[in-house]
Amino acid sequence: MKTVIKVKDLYKLYRVGDEVVHALDGLDFQIYEGEFCAIVGTSGSGKSTLLNMLAGLEKPTKGEVVIADRHIEKLNEEQLVAFRQENIGFIFQSFHLMGTMNAVENVALPLSFRGVPRNVRMKKADAMLDLVKLGKHKKHLPKQMSGGQQQRVGVARALVVDPKIIFADEPTGNLDSHTSEEVMSLMQQVVREQKRTLVMVTHDAHLAEYADRVFHIRDGKILKIDDNRIRTEEE
Numbered sequence: 001m002k003t004v005i006k007v008k009d010l011y012k013l014y015r016v017g018d019e020v021v022h023a024l025d026g027l028d029f030q031i032y033e034g035e036f037c038a039i040v041g042t043s044g045s046g047k048s049t050l051l052n053m054l055a056g057l058e059k060p061t062k063g064e065v066v067i068a069d070r071h072i073e074k075l076n077e078e079q080l081v082a083f084r085q086e087n088i089g090f091i092f093q094s095f096h097l098m099g100t101m102n103a104v105e106n107v108a109l110p111l112s113f114r115g116v117p118r119n120v121r122m123k124k125a126d127a128m129l130d131l132v133k134l135g136k137h138k139k140h141l142p143k144q145m146s147g148g149q150q151q152r153v154g155v156a157r158a159l160v161v162d163p164k165i166i167f168a169d170e171p172t173g174n175l176d177s178h179t180s181e182e183v184m185s186l187m188q189q190v191v192r193e194q195k196r197t198l199v200m201v202t203h204d205a206h207l208a209e210y211a212d213r214v215f216h217i218r219d220g221k222i223l224k225i226d227d228n229r230i231r232t233e234e235e
């Protein structure tokens with residue numbers, strides 16, 4: 001199996017007044033190509049800090065984050081922007097869709113930042129919306145769609161740039177439990193079909209069951225890593 005993300009001896013400390021918070025307290029792990037990994041923990045356990053380190057949004061205090069053979073912690077801002085554009089798709093809790101653009105236009109947006117011609121953009125966005133089963137809602141504005149449909153647009157938008165890795169931060173945090181399950185199973189399916197690597201952060205241990213592997217994090221440390229694939233095979 002090919003390693004896509006390698007985290008080595010990772011620390012992030014924050015100083016708050018006289019106190020030092022160990023947000024990440026010595027993490028070591030690898031994520032392999034094609035895996036769906038969930039990082040699970042309660043509020044304040046360090047999930048968002050970890051995702052920020054992986055995406056290069058913050059610098060670690062110590063340690064290494066190697067993604068697709070690049071040392072993320074050593075890149076400057078300009079290199080990081082280029083790296084993210086080339087390798088990473090994001091799915092956000094609050095969808096982050098443009099209210100004045102319809103579904104296809106929203107999905108096509110990341111391609112316009114890369115200078116892809118309009119007809120190619122629209123064709124790709126169209127295909128992605130079919131993939132997330134929103135074929136009938138292509139011309140709908142975000143406000144004309146349900147929360148679950150809006151997040152499916154978010155999933156399509158993350159995939160449209162052919163990213164090696166997708167990061168999702170509480171992607172179903174604003175959805176009811178039934179819709180959350182639908183979005184999770186869609187993400188699971190497209191990640192498998194398209195052989196993407198997906199790293200999702202959630203506080204919900206039940207939703208984490210959709211992942212291939214579950215990293216349990218507490219006080220900035222990994223307590224254990226569960227492999228759901230082994231269990232599924234045994235069942």
Ligand SMILES: Nc1ncnc2c1ncn2[C@@H]1O[C@H](COP(=O)(O)OP(=O)(O)OP(=O)(O)O)[C@@H](O)[C@H]1O
Pocket residue numbers: 014015016021022023041042043044045046047048049050203
């Ligand atoms: N910028 C910061 N300055 C100081 N402390 C911080 C900062 N960011 C995070 N922390 C602290 O680091 C720890 C981990 O925070 P983090 O946001 O990663 O947790 P989380 O698991 O994502 O929580 P939640 O589920 O509530 O978002 C917490 O104790 C938090 O208070």
